[in-house]
Amino acid sequence: MDFSLSSEQDMLKKEARKFLEKECPEHFVREIEKGDRGYAPELWRKIAELGWLGMAFPEEYGGLGSTIIDLAVLHEEMGKAMFPSPHLSTVVLGGLTILEAGTEEQKRTYLTGIAEGALILALAWNEPEASWGSKAWEPRGITLPAVAEGGDYLISGTKLFVHDAAIADYLLCATRTSREGNPAEGITLFLVAAKSPGITTTLLRTTAGDKQCEVVFDKVRVPAGNMLGPLHGGWAPLFRAQQRGAVMLCAQMVGAGEEILKITVEYAKTRVQFDAPIGINQYVQEHCTELAAYVGGCRYVTSQAAWRLSENLPCDFEVAVAKAWCSEAFEMACLCAHQVFAGYGYTSKDGVLPLYSRRSKTQQLYLGDGPFWRTKVAEVLDGWKFERTFGKPLGLWKGAVEKEIPAWKVWGPKDLGEV
Amino acid sequence: MDFGFTAEQKKLREKIHEFFMTELPEDYEPGTENMGEEVQAFFLALKDKAVQRGFYVPGWPKEYGGSGFSEIDQGILDEEMGYAGVVWPDFLGLHLVGPTLMMIGTDEQKRRFIPPIARGETICFEAFTEPEAGSDEANVQLKAVDDGNSFVLSGQKVFISGFFKPNWLFTLARTAQTVPKHRGLSLFLIPADLPGITFRPLPTMGGGRQNEIYFDEVRVSKEYLLGQLNRGFYHAMQVFEFERRMTGAASRGRRQLEELVDFCKKTLYDGEPLMADPQIRDNLARLAVACELQRLAGWYSTWLFAERGKAALMPAYDLSNYYAKKWAAPQAQTMADTVGLYAQLGVASKYAPLAGRLDRMWKFTRSMHAGGTFEVIKIVLAQRGLGLPRIPAPIMKEIGEAIKKDGKAA
Numbered sequence: 145m146d147f148s149l150s151s152e153q154d155m156l157k158k159e160a161r162k163f164l165e166k167e168c169p170e171h172f173v174r175e176i177e178k179g180d181r182g183y184a185p186e187l188w189r190k191i192a193e194l195g196w197l198g199m200a201f202p203e204e205y206g207g208l209g210s211t212i213i214d215l216a217v218l219h220e221e222m223g224k225a226m227f228p229s230p231h232l233s234t235v236v237l238g239g240l241t242i243l244e245a246g247t248e249e250q251k252r253t254y255l256t257g258i259a260e261g262a263l264i265l266a267l268a269w270n271e272p273e274a275s276w277g278s279k280a281w282e283p284r285g286i287t288l289p290a291v292a293e294g295g296d297y298l299i300s301g302t303k304l305f306v307h308d309a310a311i312a313d314y315l316l317c318a319t320r321t322s323r324e325g326n327p328a329e330g331i332t333l334f335l336v337a338a339k340s341p342g343i344t345t346t347l348l349r350t351t352a353g354d355k356q357c358e359v360v361f362d363k364v365r366v367p368a369g370n371m372l373g374p375l376h377g378g379w380a381p382l383f384r385a386q387q388r389g390a391v392m393l394c395a396q397m398v399g400a401g402e403e404i405l406k407i408t409v410e411y412a413k414t415r416v417q418f419d420a421p422i423g424i425n426q427y428v429q430e431h432c433t434e435l436a437a438y439v440g441g442c443r444y445v446t447s448q449a450a451w452r453l454s455e456n457l458p459c460d461f462e463v464a465v466a467k468a469w470c471s472e473a474f475e476m477a478c479l480c481a482h483q484v485f486a487g488y489g490y491t492s493k494d495g496v497l498p499l500y501s502r503r504s505k506t507q508q509l510y511l512g513d514g515p516f517w518r519t520k521v522a523e524v525l526d527g528w529k530f531e532r533t534f535g536k537p538l539g540l541w542k543g544a545v546e547k548e549i550p551a552w553k554v555w556g557p558k559d560l561g562e563v
Numbered sequence: 564m565d566f567g568f569t570a571e572q573k574k575l576r577e578k579i580h581e582f583f584m585t586e587l588p589e590d591y592e593p594g595t596e597n598m599g600e601e602v603q604a605f606f607l608a609l610k611d612k613a614v615q616r617g618f619y620v621p622g623w624p625k626e627y628g629g630s631g632f633s634e635i636d637q638g639i640l641d642e643e644m645g646y647a648g649v650v651w652p653d654f655l656g657l658h659l660v661g662p663t664l665m666m667i668g669t670d671e672q673k674r675r676f677i678p679p680i681a682r683g684e685t686i687c688f689e690a691f692t693e694p695e696a697g698s699d700e701a702n703v704q705l706k707a708v709d710d711g712n713s714f715v716l717s718g719q720k721v722f723i724s725g726f727f728k729p730n731w732l733f734t735l736a737r738t739a740q741t742v743p744k745h746r747g748l749s750l751f752l753i754p755a756d757l758p759g760i761t762f763r764p765l766p767t768m769g770g771g772r773q774n775e776i777y778f779d780e781v782r783v784s785k786e787y788l789l790g791q792l793n794r795g796f797y798h799a800m801q802v803f804e805f806e807r808r809m810t811g812a813a814s815r816g817r818r819q820l821e822e823l824v825d826f827c828k829k830t831l832y833d834g835e836p837l838m839a840d841p842q843i844r845d846n847l848a849r850l851a852v853a854c855e856l857q858r859l860a861g862w863y864s865t866w867l868f869a870e871r872g873k874a875a876l877m878p879a880y881d882l883s884n885y886y887a888k889k890w891a892a893p894q895a896q897t898m899a900d901t902v903g904l905y906a907q908l909g910v911a912s913k914y915a916p917l918a919g920r921l922d923r924m925w926k927f928t929r930s931m932h933a934g935g936t937f938e939v940i941k942i943v944l945a946q947r948g949l950g951l952p953r954i955p956a957p958i959m960k961e962i963g964e965a966i967k968k969d970g971k972a973a
Contacts, residue, residue, distance in 0.1 A: 433949070
């Protein structure tokens with residue numbers, strides 16, 4: 145049992161923080177949000193040089209063999225800095241899925257490209273008719289057909305909430321290739337060139353101001369060689385991608401959450417009303433302690449989930465717990481901060497809380513929110529086994545508890561023993 | 564980072580787990596506040612077995628009967644005991660009196676008092692609370708007047724838990740009247756059967772026994788003074804900070820949940836198991852998430868303690884206590900909601916699900932103030948953990964007096 149980071153991870157954390165403090169100040173975050181691309185290509189190149197894009201790939205593809213924990217450390221710092229970039233889409237949802245399910249040639253092509261900063265990927269999963277609540281993440285919500293024709297597949301339909309589609313080189317697209325049997329058994333993943341004829345990408349206006357898109361496919365032709373994983377076998381790698389991505393979002397929420405706690409407590413100590421810092425009020429202290437408790441718990445469950453993924457241990461329970469908790473705890477944490485900041489937390493010109501708060505919406509919802517991941521927790525509970533104690537029954541408790549409360553004796557020295 | 568256990572730790576856990584699973588009868592009911600003579604006898608016998616097996620005080624120094632358990636090992640033991648639903652009759656001796664003696668006892672006191680605790684021969688009561696001294700511990704009024712070779716104690720304690728008859732009383736008394744109130748208190752460990760001590764029963768909502776303790780000119784030999792005269796308040800605060808292992812509380816909740824889940828799978832409504840109901844699934848999942856958080860929070864405290872020792876343990880950031888006190892009642896309520904009307908039935912009713920445990924659990928969660936109210940935990944987190952400002956004691960006193968005078972703060 146060990147909650148600490150290794151010294152290398154600690155160093156990665158410190159360096160990432162220093163880098164992002166310099167390269168990603170508040171005005172940069174605001175500037176990128178105003179634009180359409182959601183990232184700065186020069187900065188993407190810089191982090192490629194730092195190894196942040198290829199780190200979790202094996203060395204033969206330009207990586208360092210880093211673990212999920214290492215990536216989570218990075219995402220925590222990126223969450224704290226509100227770093228706008230297609231890292232989650234490209235490296236985690238794209239790259240690690242290709243690493244798991246790709247052919248040797250696909251791995252060589254895509255992973256090396258990602259590591260060099262030459263390729264951006266976007267995951268296209270959700271669809272307009274099927275994005276309601278937790279059902280958005282069920283296999284039957286994937287209906288976009290991919291129909292075989294010659295040596296290719298034709299895709300027609302619409303994907304929604306596709307992060308970073310407008311800047312992507314490739315869309316990792318979840319399609320339906322069979323309607324028979326279990327819905328999870330008819331899903332196929334394709335790597336679709338984003339500039340293929342027939343693709344129309346439109347930016348959505350979201351709470352977070354991030355660059356999610358509607359992507360319309362009109363008879364888009366994809367070569368069979370761009371299938372990722374086996375035909376009809378796309379669900380398993382997609383779910384793993386969802387788990388990994390969900391843990392990265394949790395890590396972002398941990399980083400953002402700790403920053404929000406820090407600024408909220410600082411404000412409570414310095415903002416004066418009625419001749420005293422507002423932090424003297426127990427109601428204000430209550431908001432701060434609730435914030436601290438929500439965010440503290442996020443760290444524990446996220447670390448555990450990241451560790452289990454890193455160790456390739458079964459992790460369905462731990463990942464579900466982490467994202468279910470973080471999604472809702474972080475929402476409550478932001479609310480607590482808003483209570484304390486009041487007016488200063490709502491205006492958009494100064495102050496950083498609205499930025500964190502709006503971004504929390506994506507972090508809460510993307511790749512599954514509380515209600516969704518609790519359905520996955522419940523599935524784990526379906527498999528729990530209960531072990532009764534197996535000593536011989538003594539019949540001591542049934543009678544004892546239901547007796548009338550007796551007139552218990554008063555005890556004096558005569559009644560008590562000595563040692 | 565490692566959320567697993569070593570092979571030795573796993574083996575240890577298996578050994579302890581097997582002990583409790585085997586020794587506890589099939590019809591064991593954990594958390595029963597009302598304990599008849601036979602139930603008490605059962606726990607005392609189980610305790611003797613644990614003493615024999617070395618599971619009683621394994622974390623204590625070897626010279627006091629310990630067997631070299633690390634903090635993590637101790638956390639595993641606590642976790643398995645919580646899972647089994649066992650609380651030792653003398654848990655106050657184990658977790659409060661023993662550690663206090665080790666910290667501030669004289670050599671003679673250690674030699675005399677620690678071995679009987681380790682052998683399971685003691686039942687210690689913690690007698691701190693008084694009618695006017697609850698959260699405000701420093702307001703203790705129990706007088707201890709210096710009379711040469713002894714102190715003479717007069718006064719009263721209240722809400723002192725304990726079904727088992729005690730043989731030792733661990734208490735805080737006022738040995739100096741003229742100084743700031745927290746600087747005039749001293750700790751005592753006294754035999755419970757001294758002439759002049761009376762225990763009057765206070766039945767609790769859950770059917771348990773608490774006590775009023777009356778001290779009528781009780782002559783206490785000075786050998787029973789613990790630590791320094793008039794430093795008792797500080798000694799007590801220090802000891803409370805050590806007793807932070809919460810792995811047991813979390814696992815108790817986990818076991819209750821496992822049993823409830825099992826119940827929902829087996830219980831049918833209109834031919835379908837309760838477990839098929841989406842609302843129940845979401846409730847149970849919420850409970851499972853909370854359980855896992857509590858488990859990890861308990862282990863975080865335990866690990867921090869193991870890693871950096873007592874001095875570095877920041878009591879303010881112990882979220883395990885925070886979660887436990889905050890969620891105990893909502894969790895009991897959610898569990899009760901799962902069975903609805905049946906939650907009001909106690910164990911003797913043939914209709915009571917889970918042996919009436921949900922009724923007991925609900926009642927018990929009306930007593931989460933024990934060992935420190937949730938409000939105090941929040942205040943400590945806010946002021947010591949986060950550094951938020953506090954009203955200094957003299958100003959609080961002024962405010963209190965102004966309110967008494969004309970019903971409002973100055």
